[in-house]
Every structure is written in C-alpha cells, then in structure tokens.
Amino acid sequence: MKKLLVIFIFTNLVFTSCEDDYLDVSAPSNVDEDFVFASPEDAQKVMAGIYDLWYSLDRKLYYDLEVVGSDSERHPENYSAQLRHIPEGLFASEINIDYGNSKDTWTECYQIINRCNIMLESIEAKEEYQNAITQGTPSPWTQVYGEAVAARATCYKLLVRYFGDVPYFNYAIRTTAQTDTLGLSSRDFIYDSEIAALQEATPLMYRLGESNVNAERFSGTYADAIIGRLAFDAAGYQLRRTDFDYGSVSFDQIGVDNGTWQAKYVRRSDWRDYMAVAKEYYLKVVNNPGSAYLIENDDRGEDFNNPFQRNFQYLMDLEVSPESLYESGYTRGFNSDFPYSFGRPSGGGGSNAYPTKNYGQARIYSSFYYGDFVTEDKRRDVTACITANSGAASERLIDFSPGSREKGGLAMNKLDEARFSDPYITAQRRSGCNWQQLRMADVMLDLAYASAAIGDEATAKAYLEQVRSRAFNQEDQTEFVTNYINAISGQDLLDAIAFERKLELAGEGKTRWDMILYGTMPERIVALRNRQIAMVNGLKTDGFYTFPETGVTISNYIWTKYVDIKDIDPTLDLLTKETPNDLQPSDPIYPVLVPGWRGTSDLWTDYISTLPSDEVNLAIRGLYEYIDPNGTLAAELEADGYVRSPWGINMIENESQYTSDIFRGYPDSFFSAGEPPRYIMPIPSETISQSNGLITQGYGHASQ
Template sequence: MKKLINYILPITLCIAFTQCKKDWLDTNSPSNVDDAFVTSTPSETYKTLSWCYANYRQNCIMGTYRWNDPIGSDAEMYPEDGSSNNLNAILRSDLLPINAVSGGFNGLYSTLARAKKVAGLIKAKQVYQDDAAGGKPTDWTQLYGEAMTIKALCYFDLIKHFGDVPYGYEYNNAISDYSLSSRFAIYDSLIADLKEAEPLMYRLGEGGIGAERMSRTFCDALIGEMALYSGGYQTIRTDVSGLYGDVQFTKKGAEQFGCVYARRVDYLAYYNMADQYLQAAIDNKGSATLITTDDRAGFNNPFQRHFQFFADLKTSPESLFQLGNIQGGVSATTSEYPYAFGRPSDGGSNNAAPTKTFGALRIIPTFYYGEFENGDKRRDASVTVTGSNGDGNEKILSFLPGNKSTGGISINKWDENRMAPPYTSAQRNSGMDWPILRMADVLLMSAEVKAELGQNAAAITLVNQIRQRAFGNASHNIGALAGDALKEAVLQERKLELVGEGTRRWDLIRSGKFPEKALAVRQEMATMINDLKSQGFHIFPNGNQISNYIYTKMVTLANPLTNDVTDSTRPELYPGWRGQYNFSSISSVKVNGTAHNLAIQGLFINIHDTIAAKLVGQGYVKTNWGYNLISAPATIAAYDRNILSGITSPNDPPRYYWPIPSETINNSKGKVRNGYGLPQS
C-alpha cells in the first residue's frame, strides 16, 4: 500500500480543456514535469486536474459498475444467476476474493493524492494567497477548491465502500507504515477543508465552470452529503479497540462479524450541518436548476428532460456534477454507464441497431407494479418492460435470469434509442456522460434532513416541489405529516425519483431501515411468486396485477420512438417511453422488417380466456410474463439470492463493504485488517 497511498503518478497532460469536452478526456502519454511548471498558469494547473477527472472516471467509479451501488436495494437488483458480480450488492462480499476491487481502491488513492498535491502547490503560491485574501473567487482560488473537492469526493467514496481506511499518507514517501483512521475523523477533516475552500469557488455557471467540473455549488452539496452520512446509520467496526475515539453510538440489532449497525449519539449536530450546506447548495445553485418545464415540442415530461440531455450529449441544467465522456473515444473515454445501466439490447458489439447493452441494473417487479401512483410521469420514463432486439425492433424483456433481453424489467433512464442518431459503430462508445449528482437529489436530501430536525413544513414543501413536477400539478401533494410518517414519505419519494441512480441502497443504510426493508421486499416477492404459482396472477394494493401471461404483437408506427401516453387502451403506446429509434435512416446497420413496435395487452390486468381468444384472433401471441418467474425452481432461487439475501433477520448488520486489498494489508505491518468478516488474504 505504501506505493499506492503515497504515490503520485507521473503527470499526464492533455490538450487545453477550454477547446472542447474531448480535450480533458484524451490524455497523452505521461511526462515528467516539475512542480513549478505544473502551477505556472491556471491553464497548466487545470491540465493536471484534468488527469484527476479522467482517472476518477476510468479507474475509480468504473470498477465493478460503480461498486454495485445501483443494484443492491429493495427496488434494484442484478439480473444474472449465480454471478459473483453482485456479491457485494446482495451483502455477501465475504465471499469475494480480497483483491476484487483493488483497481478501484488504488485508483481513488492515486486520484486524491494527485489532487492534494496540486492543492498544496497552489496554496503555496503568493498569487493564490493574495487572491484568497481578497475574499472573492478567482481562477486560482477555484482551482484550489476544485482540487480539494476532488480529494474529498475520493475519500467519501472510500469510506462509503470500504469503511474506515488509511488517511493522511498521500505522497509522503517518508512514511513506511500506516493504520486505519476513523471514518468520523476523516469526515470532520474533509468537511473542515471544504468549508475553508468553498466560499472562494465559482458557483456553477460562473468563471466558465460547467457541470463537468466541480463548483462551489457541488462543493456545498458534498459538504452537506458527507455531514448527512456521518450522522446517519452505518455499519461500524467493533473489532478495533479505540478506533472511533470519543464518539459514542446508538446501536440497532446484534453485533456480528466484529461489526454492528449504529448511529453516533450526537448525530443531530451533523444533521444541522447538512441542513446548512445543502441549503447553501440550493442558494448557490448558479446555473443549476430543477427542470420543471419541458421545452420540447409535443412533449410534457420535465422529469425525463433531464435524462434526455445525456442522450443529446449535453450537460443537463439539473446536474451539479456529471463526468464527461466523448463519442467513439479511445479506451480511456468509454461510455460505460449506458452499457451497464441502460435499456437492454441484444445487438452485437458493433454495427447493430442499437449495439449491445448488458443491462446490469434491473428493477424488482414488486416496486414497478406496486409503488408508482397513477399519473406519475416518472414510472415509464424510469422503468421499461421492453428492450431492443438489435435489428431495429422492440423486444419484450424476460424475467428469466440472464442479461440483455433476459434478466427482468429494466431501468429506462439511459436509452441509446433516444440519441439523435444513436452511435452504432461500437458498444460502450455512445458518449453519454456519467451522472453523479443532480438538483432533485439535493432537494430531497434537504427534505430528509429537515424531517429529522422537525422542520416539517419545509420538508413537505421540498417533497411537494418534486411531486408537482412528477404529476404535473399539485393534486398529488403530500399533506401535513410529522415524525416517522414524514421521514418515511421522504424516503419513499427519494425511491420513486432516484431509482436506478445509486442512491436507494445508501438511503436505506443511512435511515436505519435496511434490514427491515430488505426482509419486507423479500416477503413481497415470495407472496407474488406464490400467487403466480397458485392462481396465475397477483394483485397489488394499488390495483395493478401481474399475470403469468401477456399478449403481444409487432405493429408499425409512424413514429416508432414513443413518449408519454395516458391512454391504457393504446397497447402499442402504453406504457410509454419505449419503442425504437428509426434505424432505417442509418445505412451502416441492418434493420429487419417494417413492424418495429410491440403492442402489449395484459401488462397490468389478468386477461381471461375469452378475451385471450379474441386477442389471438387479432394476431396477438400469448407470451410468457410472470410465468418466467416461476417456471423453474432455479429461477425462483436466483431471485431469492439476488435480492438482498445477505440479510436473514432484522438484527443483522448490513455488510455492504468491499475488502481492502491485500497489498494495503500486507504493507501496514499488522495495523490494517479487514473487518465485517471479509477476507484477510
């Protein structure tokens, strides 16, 4: 670990960022450049920070689908049967090899070390000191704050995914061994650093700072988020004496594997800090905004508009920070996000319509069927029951375990069909950016904090701001709530708004409700499966039904890429936000037939035999739907395994951490060991 924590990689230069987004992603070969040259001008300094952004994107968050964050909750799951890719997501990382994510672990340390080095060089410059004394943001104070924010984000990721980690040894080659630091002490240190830096950073949109760089807006939100996590429930170690110093805890459940689920006793101090800085992010939003209107002709879904900006290869005005990609980039600039988390496609790796989308993120059917209210514009824009065949045709997804068109219903927020035109030359090259944080998330974190602090009216106002966008009016606003009822309403709103974006897992952990919610969704799935086996359908409390069979047929639409539709009697359009791009306009790909769209009957209601016979007479085909969930004992077992099977009782501490790699442990001279029952070698 010495060379990993204390190591600054050779400086990698790139073309000046200001020319275009491509510049800071296409890094050149490393070259040895002295410190004075690195900080000779703001543009030279930014070139080095560009390496940090690129390394964070490619070698940190891209490892193992950003640490399985979006695929381990009571709404989201992984699709394959028996794969080890989701052992962390199901809370069984004790079964992983010790170096399962060593690349991401080391990548975070190399990134934060470079950022801290740059920050130190800037802080030593007289021009920076003069600018800081002036009390107003300049290019130098922005770069300093930007570097410190990159460092803080990397440590935040390390704490979230590895727990307590070594801290403070960056690029100090005199240190030959190291130990674990308390995550709470790390949070305090990072927050203190950012509080010093953020007043002298540009707000989003000022000083040429867009959403692909870290701004004061993002820095404020990050302070608030780290304070919220520090004060929230989490699984802490009990096997390292004195690790947490004077911090005292309220514990939930049993102590197992040298760990326990707990929250610090003085958590309200951190919630107050989170309240202050999440509000600061809102007040200092600059050009960031919650999108509440749809500027597209013939569209009326401002929620989906945010995600369309990604498909349009633009930064969204709702984003506080999104990581840049370029279309058709080299290996260091691949667009992994839509491949891993996009709407599935059976297409080939190149020249397909569209190309292959693996689809590692699937939506648990009880969530899709049972939790969205009628009229919620987020449902169809968030979740889809169809994917792509890869030849220009729509295809029903199957609940059979697998990937691409198998594996179950899918997230729908990133769909290459919605590009104009889609990139068909090669998979993983679409150019869509990687989302990190958006304004709706900040507003709902603020509501979560205010609900905990008893600021009920303010919390309700924030939730209703999100709901009014989702429904298009105030008729679905939540009323006067307080206490646990309000906290649950906020938690549920975050689930509906942010499903598939890697937040629900952490929301459940932080709320202290992870074990109970894990057991609840497993029971809901068991009840649904039993009903499908015994009577052929299951009715959810909201009236929706899932049946063993649906009826489908291919049809021709003038506009094959569909949008919002409220008329459930239009089976070719309902549910909305599916269909296909008109790939016949792209000469390099093969498109089969002319009927590219799928009409679906019986998706939300059980179709009886008399109606089924009429549908068959109209050309519909009886198609396995819920039946594929119960068709084989192995399939039932796969779903049981893939949905949070690491929680077996309400007293289990959730064990969601990855193992610290072996080199770190071996070089620590016995001072660092994995906890939580994770492997030591």
C-alpha cells in the first residue's frame, strides 16, 4: 500500500548517533532540532522517520511469539527446527540472552522512545504549540505532539509485554551520562505515566478522518484505544518477579511462587480500577471513532455477504480499511511480510511466480478449526485455508507434515495474494499489503470484557453481540447470537468474550497475550494439549475424530481431484464465493465450494497459457465427514477421478509436533503444581553489563 507519509532524506541525517550507550538510543544536535521543528510540517517529516522505523518494529517478536504461541495459533516447522520455538513454548530450555530478534526489539523500541522524547521536548518549547494548548483545540502542532506520545506509549506497552519491568525515561537522552543512574522501573509506574501523558495529549489530536489523518498515522482515536489497552494490561495477570520491589502494590495470585526463577503469576488487587479506565476509554473510541467503524454490511453487491472478510479485502485491494484504527503502511516493491508470513501460503519461487513464495509462519491448530468454529460461522473459511497456492496459478492441498509453504498444517486465509485486486508477481515480500495492527472489533471485544469484569453486563453483551452478529447469516442469528448471549452471565460471559476474541482475531497475534492477561494461560495450554492428543488418538484408532463441541469430523484421508470449475458452473469464482449453509455433499458444486474462500486468480491464467483449465482448482470430499477408505462412497469417488489424499494421517506420522511439543516448557506437572507460565524474554547482556549494577536479569535467564 502506498505510504501517505513521504520519508525525507534529511530525516535520517537529523537523527545522528550519540556516543554508544547501553540503550542504543540516538539523538540529533540542538541546532538540527531547531531546524527540524521550525514548523509542524517539518516536525511531521521527523515523525515520518519514526513511522519508517515502525514498519519493522515488533515484527520480529510478533513473528516469533505472538502469532504462533496460543491455543489457536502455531508454527509450521518441527519444534527442533527453529530456535524461536524455545521462547514461544515457554522455555523448555535456555537461549542466548542476546537472541537476535529479542535484542533488536529492545533496541528499536528505545530508539523510538528517545526520538519521541526529543520531539516532545522541542515541540513543548515552541510558542505556537503553547498557544495551541491555550486555545484548547486540535492543531497541526498538537497532533504531531500527540503522535509522538502515542508512539512512545506503544513502545513501552511492547517492552513491558515482552520483558516485564524495564528502564523508563520520558525525557531526551543526549549523552551516556544520563543513563548511568537508570535502573528498572516498575511496570505499574510505566503504565500510570504513559496513561497520564496520553490523557493530556489525546483531546488535542485529530480523530480518524479529520485533517487528512487516516489509519496510517496515530490519531486521537488510536490514542484513546492505547489508553484503554494500557489500563487493560495493567489490570491483567502477568508474570512478576519476586526479587523486585513493587512498592505498595498488592496482588492476587494464581498458583505458587517459582523459587528457581523467582517469579509469580499475579494481578493487582485494585485491578477493577484499571478495568474501569479501560472501559471509559474504549467507550471514547466507539462513541467518537471519527471515520472508523465496524464493518457490518458487505457493500460489494449481491454476490457477496461476508462483512468480516470485507475488512481484509480492503488490505488486499491496497486500501486502508474503515475498520482500522491503525495500519502500518507499506509501499509495494519494498519489504512487506504481509501476506508472505501471515497469509495463504504459496509454493512459488522468489520472483515471477503466481504468486511468489509465501512462507506461512502463522498456522492454525486443527482442533481449533474443527472444534471451535461451528459450520455456520462465516469467519471459519476466511480464517484458515486447506489449500495453498502452488505458485503456478493452481491450488495445492495443505500437508500436515512439518515444513513451510504448502507443508506445516492449516494456514491463515485472511490474506491471500490470489485475492489481490492487482496481483503482484515481481518478487516475494513486496506485495505492499499493510499490517493492520488495531481494528474496531478488537476494541469492541476488549470493551465487552472490561465491562463484564466490573459488572456492567448490559454493555458487555451489547458489544459482544455487535461483533458476533456479523459472523452469522440472518437465519442463524436467533440460535447463534441472541439465544447464545442471553443465556450467559458472570464468569460464563467473560469466558464467552475471551472465546469470541479467539474466533475473531485468530492469526492476528492477539490470543497469546489474552491468555496471559486473563490468567488462563496454564489451563488453556493443558486443554489444548489434551484436545490435540484426543484427536490424534482418535485418528490412530478409528481413522477419524469427531469434535464433541461442533460435531465436525476430521479424518485420516480426504478425496481430491482437479476440475475445471467452468464445467461445473460458469459463474463460479471460488475466491469470492461462500458456501451456502444448506449445501449438501451430493450437490455437484459442493466439492469446489466447501470450504469457501479459496481457488486461484483468473488474472493469472493470461500469464500461464500452458496450464490446462482442469488443473487449476481442487474438488474436495471428506473434509468434514468420515469416508471409509474401503467403502462404497470411496470407490465411487475414485471411479470418478478422485484420489485418496493424506490428511489427518500426517499428524499421526508427526505425532510429537501436534501433541507433546505443544508448549514444551509448560508440562502437565507444572500445571498440577500451580507453577506460573514463564513467557518473558531476557534483557540483553549489554544493558545489564553497562548499567552499573542497577539492572539485573530476572525470570531465571542468564546475566551474560
């Protein structure tokens, strides 16, 4: 997607490095600062430089941990194939504390924090900014100031999430001497400080859509959401050190202290006060969103009826989605991990393929796909794919054998280069698709949870219903929305909201942190592992397993054949066609429409004239029903050209990958003993060694 902010060359020249420092921050000279901040437009150019850093900020630990480490999301390779699986799986063994992606995230967050502090100090000294504050209305000066505050707060949010209690400073660092007395700050102090700074800055920022501020910049709408997020995080369960002084803050604890790595799983005893703040500011988002809104209607014509998928199609059309509160903007032809890492896989080469290679880092547990989504849920087929792109304009069946591309198990389907309105084939990781980091449904479900947690069930149910409703057709509303929500209250309501977030946000890297904050990570890990074991045992014993929650069956084998869909129905477009709820396996179009949202791009057939039309799309039988390999139906299908294809059996052949390797660092014995989950990353060695003893390593990680 085209960036709306132009990155000026002199922006990079302005931020020259000061003497090397353990936080590895950078600072411009005072003369440069006066030049850069002569006008709000110049300050915005410097903010553009921060956004330029933002395109890769958090991508590395998001890739390693957040989008693969939950009870719905997983990695595609063998556990032993990648070092990143150790922290993802809660440290069954130790890693070098200078693990690259962790160290880079630490450094980049502090680089942005210091640059924001420099901007804030310089802007605060401007008479024009002071006059704008006095007038009390948003202006270009107060907007760019607020953007810097929001960027800093978001960086601290990430640092606390990944590292726990970290060094905190809200002033510009220009010399190494300023860091000599910096130790670790309590996350409570960090949350309170950044919430206060945002509360002051946000009222003087533009809402989304005002003054040409769209979701590729931090708006007042986004800033209110970050206040809500910080307060929500402050209220949640987190891993805390037992060798660190948290002052007067008292805690509610789950389980026992871990004496080996001196940590406990707790939340603040006054957590309800923070949940009330989260609710207040999330309400500000939904009541005054600017141009943002939850997409509840599909505006693409009578052949479309999936507002959930419509959100992601905006991204694939290289347009900013109206559901977005913030998208990190990418430019086509430059680095972009979307959908390379987090979309439908492709076996294509690095360039000039249809589409080019898509690795598929974010994968979906089969027990989640089969056991959590009811058949009527319109999100299921949009969320996960069962066919990959071959790289030569055709479908290829996903393989549960560990690996990448078409291997590695069920992959993400929210992004698919075959569904781009203008497919890009020149080179991999260059699609220009934005990273949607925060959208309205996310906020609404957080709002629902915060409301339910402090006893406002009416508000909680209203927003739960609004998000859930768009996932079902009109004829399914009574059963799956109205009756479902009316029947729950108390803890059941909180659990339902948590479950809805899992369904709504799968593959978007939200669920792992939800599990931590809700205090349910230990029990959800064990439940996931037990569920996967039951599935694999059923496949081994019976050749199939039916999930009791949904009644949907996964089998060892399915039957596939390539077809020319125009021979079946000349009007079919599998990339945009949904599966009708009442479609039966006996219907001729069933094998190509179940599941929906797959296929390949008609635009590519012009490029690949040598590919026969009957080698493009896969017809599939037995995906959700057991077909006896030795039975009559199997024989009939094979006589009709179908081939018996391995499906669940590949999980049997790689059993540990799908059972015992899941969260290897948190075995059942830990759960039985009430041990806390060890998810926090180590602080880099340079920070410790150069801190004059003020910063110590925690959570059992080495110090060097």
